[in-house]
Amino acid sequence: MSPRILLRTFQRISGLRFSSTKPAFTSDRYKVKRGPYARISNDHVAFFNELLGRNRVIADAEECEGYNIDYAKIVRGQSTLVLKPKTTEEVSTILKFCNENRLAVCPQSGNTGLVGGSVPVFDEIVISMKFMNKIIETNELAETNLGVLSSDEFFALGVLTCEAGCVLEDLDNHLGTVGLMMPIDLGAKGSCLIGGCVSTNAGGLRLLRYGNLHGNVLGLEAVKANGEVIDCLNTLKKNNTGYHLKHLFIGSEGTLGIVTKVAIQCPPLPKAVNVALLGLNSFEKVLKAFRLAKRELAEILSSFEMMDRRSIDISFTTFGMKSPLTSKTDGHDFYVLLETSGSNVNHDEEKLGSFVEKALADDIIEDGTLTSDPTKVKHIWALRERISEGVLREGYVFKYDISIPILSYYKVIEMIEERLRDPRVIRISGYGHLGDGNIHVQVSIPSYEPDIASQLEPFIFEYVSKLRGSVSAEHGIGFVKTKYLHMSRTSSEIKLMHEVKKMMDPNGILNPYKVLYPLEISA
Amino acid sequence: MSPRILLRTFQRISGLRFSSTKPAFTSDRYKVKRGPYARISNDHVAFFNELLGRNRVIADAEECEGYNIDYAKIVRGQSTLVLKPKTTEEVSTILKFCNENRLAVCPQSGNTGLVGGSVPVFDEIVISMKFMNKIIETNELAETNLGVLSSDEFFALGVLTCEAGCVLEDLDNHLGTVGLMMPIDLGAKGSCLIGGCVSTNAGGLRLLRYGNLHGNVLGLEAVKANGEVIDCLNTLKKNNTGYHLKHLFIGSEGTLGIVTKVAIQCPPLPKAVNVALLGLNSFEKVLKAFRLAKRELAEILSSFEMMDRRSIDISFTTFGMKSPLTSKTDGHDFYVLLETSGSNVNHDEEKLGSFVEKALADDIIEDGTLTSDPTKVKHIWALRERISEGVLREGYVFKYDISIPILSYYKVIEMIEERLRDPRVIRISGYGHLGDGNIHVQVSIPSYEPDIASQLEPFIFEYVSKLRGSVSAEHGIGFVKTKYLHMSRTSSEIKLMHEVKKMMDPNGILNPYKVLYPLEISA
Structure with a gap:
C-alpha cells in the first residue's frame, strides 16, 4: 500500500466528520458485571449535601452527563452523583463514608485520559477534583x-x-x-x-x-x-x-x-529553544539521526519525535499545512522533529549547526530546516501535534500507544501493513516519541468494523509482548486495556498488584473495573 | 568558636588514629531484644551445603567476621552463617526455606552503608550478593x-x-x-x-x-x-x-x-568536564552563587558542593593539600566546588567564564579557579572527598546526613555552634551537596562522650524535623536511625509502611531490626 494510494483514498473521505452521538453505555458495549456495591440512596445524598452544600453535589442527570463520558468518547458511565470537594478533609470524609457504606467511587481529574479510566462504568460516585486548585x-x-x-x-x-x-x-x-x-x-x-x-x-x-x-x-x-x-x-x-x-x-x-x-x-525555563524538521528516506536513518543527536546535542536535546510520511501527510492534507522542506516535491518517507532547549542561544545554534552538517555529510538526512523563530517553531510543532486530531476525520481510528525497544521501533508498523491488506483500510501510520521508545500507531477505516478489530487485536499486543514492549506506554490501563495488562506485566507482578490493592482498598470501592479486573472483593 | 582556635585544637590531637579494635556487639551496645526467630541448626546448614556447595556456605567464625562488621565500624553482628548465591533461583530457594523455618536473614551487598543496615544484629543469616555479578x-x-x-x-x-x-x-x-x-x-x-x-x-x-x-x-x-x-x-x-x-x-x-x-x-558520557573552586565570605553568597549557576550553567551544571572553612581545612591540614586559591592567605569562610559536564568544550568554558565574570562583578565570590586539566580536577575533587576520611583522625566524630530546604541549609551548623559551647569539641563542620539540599554535619571530639551525644541528639533531629527536613538524606535508616524515622515521616506514612511490610514479609525475616523497629510479627 503506497503512500500515494493512501492519500487518494484519504481525499475521498476527507469530508467525513465524527458524529456527535453519544457512545454506547460501557456496561452494554463491553458486557461488564456490576460489582457488589451498594446503590445510592436518598440518605446518602443527604449526607453529601450536608457535608458539601448543595452547589457542590450534582445529582441532576443532565449535569452528570459530562462526567460520564470521556474525552475520546469511547466509554460512557451511568453515574447519578458528582461530588466536588474543596479540601483534603472533605475527600477523607467522603471516602470514609463510601467505604463504610460500600459505595463505589470514580475519582475524576481533567477527564482527558484516553483509556476510559476517568469516568464511571456503572453508577460509581464521581469525585471531581476541579475545586481543589490552590x-x-x-x-x-x-x-x-x-x-x-x-x-x-x-x-x-x-x-x-x-x-x-x-x-x-x-x-x-x-x-x-x-x-x-x-x-x-x-x-x-x-x-x-x-x-x-x-x-x-x-x-x-x-x-x-x-x-x-x-x-x-x-x-x-x-x-x-x-x-x-x-x-x-x-x-x-x-x-x-x-x-x-x-x-x-x-x-x-x-x-x-x-x-x-x-x-x-521544577527545572529552570530554557533561554533558547530551537526546532529542526528533518526529512529522511528510511527508518534506519532515523535511528542514525537519533544516535548523532544523542552525541552532538546531548544535554540540550529536549525532543526527538518521529513521523512517517503517512502521519505528517495528515497535517499537510487535512489542515492544508505547508511543509517547510521543499527540496523533494513528493516529500520524504520519514520526518524527525528535533527540539533543543538550552541556556545559550549561540551555543545551541552552533551545536545544531554541527549536527546538521554531520547528518548531511554522512547522508543521514535528505533535507532539513532549523529555526528559533517562535512562529516557525509553532508551525513545525503543529505539524506533529495535529496528526492525532486530523486522523479522526477519516472515520474510525484504532489507536495504540506502545513502547518497544527503539531498535525494533518501526517494525510494528511494517508488521501491521503485512497483516492488514484490506481495501477498507484508509491509512496505517506511526509517529511518536522515538527518544523514549514510544510509538503511536493509527489504523483508520471509514467506520468501525469488528473483523478489522479482530485482525488487529490481540495481534498487536501479542507482538509487543513478544518484544517485551508495553501495551500502554503513557496512557495507562484504565478501563479499556485491563484485559491486556498481562501482556506487559508478568504474572508475579500482577499477583503482587492484587495484594497491594487488597491491602489499600479491601472493599474495592476505588475506581472499580479499572487497571485490575476482575478483582477479588470480600463479600 | 573561631576557625583559628579549632585549627589549633586540631593540631594538638592530629596524631590520634582510630583504634583498630572491633566495635561492641550491636545487641549489647544498643540493648536490642532478639526477635522470635529460629536458631540455625546443623540441619539448616546441611540444607544450604546441599544447595550451594560448601565453598559458597561460610560457617567459620573467623571468616564470618568481615560480614558482621560495617564499614564505619559502628555496629557488629553475630552471624555464624554466610550464604553466597549465584542465581535468582538460589536466592529464591534460600528465602523460601528461611521463611518456612522462621530463620531471619540479612541481605548484604557491598557493605559500604553508613547506618548499620548491611550487617546482622544477632545471628541473622547473611546473604551476600557478591557472586551475582554478571x-x-x-x-x-x-x-x-x-x-x-x-x-x-x-x-x-x-x-x-x-x-x-x-x-x-x-x-x-x-x-x-x-x-x-x-x-x-x-x-x-x-x-x-x-x-x-x-x-x-x-x-x-x-x-x-x-x-x-x-x-x-x-x-x-x-x-x-x-x-x-x-x-x-x-x-x-x-x-x-x-x-x-x-x-x-x-x-x-x-x-x-x-x-x-x-x-x-544510562546517559551519554560527557565530552567536557570542568571544575571550579570558589572562595566566598558568607553563606548568603553561596546561595547567590547557586542561583547564578542554575541560571547561567543550567543544563551543564553537574555538581554544586559547599564546604565551610572548617571542612576544607581538614584536607589542607591533615593531608597537607594545597589550596588552589591564593588571593587571601587566611582562606575563605566558604568554598564551592562546581562541576559542569557537557558535550562541547568551548561552549562549556564560555558559559563558565561568563558565570565567573558575573560572580566577580556582583561581588558574590572573593576568589575562584577554573580547570579542565584532569590532574587539577582530581586535586579539587580530592579537597572535597577527603574531608570525611580526614575528620575521623581527630577522634570520635558525630556525623549527620540531613536534608533541609536550601534557604535554611547552613542554619543547622549555626544552631549547633550556639548550643555546643564545650571546650572538648574540636571541630563543628558542614559540607555537602548544596544543589540537593543535603548537608553533612560533623562534630568531632577526642573520644566518645555520652553527655555530648545527648546534647546533640535528639536535638539535631528535632531541629531538622521542625524545618520538615530529612534525618537521613541519602544514607537511609538502617539500624542506627530507626528511632528517628518518625522525625522525618508522618505517623500516617509509618502506619502504611508497617502495613506494606506485613503484606510483603509477614514473618519479618528480611533484615529485621532495620528501618521499621519494633515490628509486629505474628508469633
Whole structure:
C-alpha cells in the first residue's frame, strides 16, 4: 500500500466528520458485571449535601452527563452523583463514608485520559477534583521564618507545592514568572489537572529531557479508600527515610487512593529553544539521526519525535499545512522533529549547526530546516501535534500507544501493513516519541468494523509482548486495556498488584473495573 | 568558636588514629531484644551445603567476621552463617526455606552503608550478593532478532541490565566503552554493588544532574521473603501498565525483598568536564552563587558542593593539600566546588567564564579557579572527598546526613555552634551537596562522650524535623536511625509502611531490626 494510494483514498473521505452521538453505555458495549456495591440512596445524598452544600453535589442527570463520558468518547458511565470537594478533609470524609457504606467511587481529574479510566462504568460516585486548585506557598509548609519567598528564593528552591486540581498549564504559567517550568508538558495541558497527571504517571513531550513523574514528584498527599490521609508531602530532593510510599499513588490511576496535593521539582525555563524538521528516506536513518543527536546535542536535546510520511501527510492534507522542506516535491518517507532547549542561544545554534552538517555529510538526512523563530517553531510543532486530531476525520481510528525497544521501533508498523491488506483500510501510520521508545500507531477505516478489530487485536499486543514492549506506554490501563495488562506485566507482578490493592482498598470501592479486573472483593 | 582556635585544637590531637579494635556487639551496645526467630541448626546448614556447595556456605567464625562488621565500624553482628548465591533461583530457594523455618536473614551487598543496615544484629543469616555479578546482554531479554548489540546500538538504547552484585565502578567502566555512563556515582563506587545502591536509593555526586534512582531504574527483579520472584525487569523508558511495583524495592533497604537484577537508563558520557573552586565570605553568597549557576550553567551544571572553612581545612591540614586559591592567605569562610559536564568544550568554558565574570562583578565570590586539566580536577575533587576520611583522625566524630530546604541549609551548623559551647569539641563542620539540599554535619571530639551525644541528639533531629527536613538524606535508616524515622515521616506514612511490610514479609525475616523497629510479627 503506497503512500500515494493512501492519500487518494484519504481525499475521498476527507469530508467525513465524527458524529456527535453519544457512545454506547460501557456496561452494554463491553458486557461488564456490576460489582457488589451498594446503590445510592436518598440518605446518602443527604449526607453529601450536608457535608458539601448543595452547589457542590450534582445529582441532576443532565449535569452528570459530562462526567460520564470521556474525552475520546469511547466509554460512557451511568453515574447519578458528582461530588466536588474543596479540601483534603472533605475527600477523607467522603471516602470514609463510601467505604463504610460500600459505595463505589470514580475519582475524576481533567477527564482527558484516553483509556476510559476517568469516568464511571456503572453508577460509581464521581469525585471531581476541579475545586481543589490552590497553589500552596512553600513557606506554609516549613517554619523557615523566611516569610513569603521572593522570586529569587523560589527559583533557587525549584519546588512547587499545589493541590491536585490545578490545571497543568496554569502551573506552568505560574512557574514562568520566576524562571521555572513544569517538568511535564502534554497536549492536554489546558485542561488536564496535575493530580490526574500524577495518578496516571503521564509522560508527554518533556520526558526525554526531564524524566518521568516518579523522578520529579518529590512528595504528595493522598487519601486511602478508608479515608485515611497519607501525608507524604515531602518537598526535599533527598529523603531516604523508610519506604518511598508516594510511588504507590503515582500511576495507579486512582485505584489505591486519591491524590490531593503534590510537590514537584521544577527545572529552570530554557533561554533558547530551537526546532529542526528533518526529512529522511528510511527508518534506519532515523535511528542514525537519533544516535548523532544523542552525541552532538546531548544535554540540550529536549525532543526527538518521529513521523512517517503517512502521519505528517495528515497535517499537510487535512489542515492544508505547508511543509517547510521543499527540496523533494513528493516529500520524504520519514520526518524527525528535533527540539533543543538550552541556556545559550549561540551555543545551541552552533551545536545544531554541527549536527546538521554531520547528518548531511554522512547522508543521514535528505533535507532539513532549523529555526528559533517562535512562529516557525509553532508551525513545525503543529505539524506533529495535529496528526492525532486530523486522523479522526477519516472515520474510525484504532489507536495504540506502545513502547518497544527503539531498535525494533518501526517494525510494528511494517508488521501491521503485512497483516492488514484490506481495501477498507484508509491509512496505517506511526509517529511518536522515538527518544523514549514510544510509538503511536493509527489504523483508520471509514467506520468501525469488528473483523478489522479482530485482525488487529490481540495481534498487536501479542507482538509487543513478544518484544517485551508495553501495551500502554503513557496512557495507562484504565478501563479499556485491563484485559491486556498481562501482556506487559508478568504474572508475579500482577499477583503482587492484587495484594497491594487488597491491602489499600479491601472493599474495592476505588475506581472499580479499572487497571485490575476482575478483582477479588470480600463479600 | 573561631576557625583559628579549632585549627589549633586540631593540631594538638592530629596524631590520634582510630583504634583498630572491633566495635561492641550491636545487641549489647544498643540493648536490642532478639526477635522470635529460629536458631540455625546443623540441619539448616546441611540444607544450604546441599544447595550451594560448601565453598559458597561460610560457617567459620573467623571468616564470618568481615560480614558482621560495617564499614564505619559502628555496629557488629553475630552471624555464624554466610550464604553466597549465584542465581535468582538460589536466592529464591534460600528465602523460601528461611521463611518456612522462621530463620531471619540479612541481605548484604557491598557493605559500604553508613547506618548499620548491611550487617546482622544477632545471628541473622547473611546473604551476600557478591557472586551475582554478571552483566546481562539486552538481547538476552528481548527477541529482537538483532543478535548481540553493536556499540552503536547499545549507545542508542542507553539501557544496562545486570545482576545485583555488579560493582558500580565496573559497570561505569563497561558503559564507558560505548560512550555511556552510570547515572549514579559514589565515593564507595569501587566496592558498592548496584543492588545495594538500588536497595538504599543511594544518592551521590550525580543526583543533581541525573536525578535519583527512582527515576533512573527502569526495572528490577526481586525475591520476596517467601521466595516468590517478582519479575519487574522492564527495560522501557515508558510503561504505564498497572502499579509501578519496582519502587517498593528501591530504598526499602532489603526489608521488603532482595533485589537480584536491575535495568537502568544510562546517559551519554560527557565530552567536557570542568571544575571550579570558589572562595566566598558568607553563606548568603553561596546561595547567590547557586542561583547564578542554575541560571547561567543550567543544563551543564553537574555538581554544586559547599564546604565551610572548617571542612576544607581538614584536607589542607591533615593531608597537607594545597589550596588552589591564593588571593587571601587566611582562606575563605566558604568554598564551592562546581562541576559542569557537557558535550562541547568551548561552549562549556564560555558559559563558565561568563558565570565567573558575573560572580566577580556582583561581588558574590572573593576568589575562584577554573580547570579542565584532569590532574587539577582530581586535586579539587580530592579537597572535597577527603574531608570525611580526614575528620575521623581527630577522634570520635558525630556525623549527620540531613536534608533541609536550601534557604535554611547552613542554619543547622549555626544552631549547633550556639548550643555546643564545650571546650572538648574540636571541630563543628558542614559540607555537602548544596544543589540537593543535603548537608553533612560533623562534630568531632577526642573520644566518645555520652553527655555530648545527648546534647546533640535528639536535638539535631528535632531541629531538622521542625524545618520538615530529612534525618537521613541519602544514607537511609538502617539500624542506627530507626528511632528517628518518625522525625522525618508522618505517623500516617509509618502506619502504611508497617502495613506494606506485613503484606510483603509477614514473618519479618528480611533484615529485621532495620528501618521499621519494633515490628509486629505474628508469633
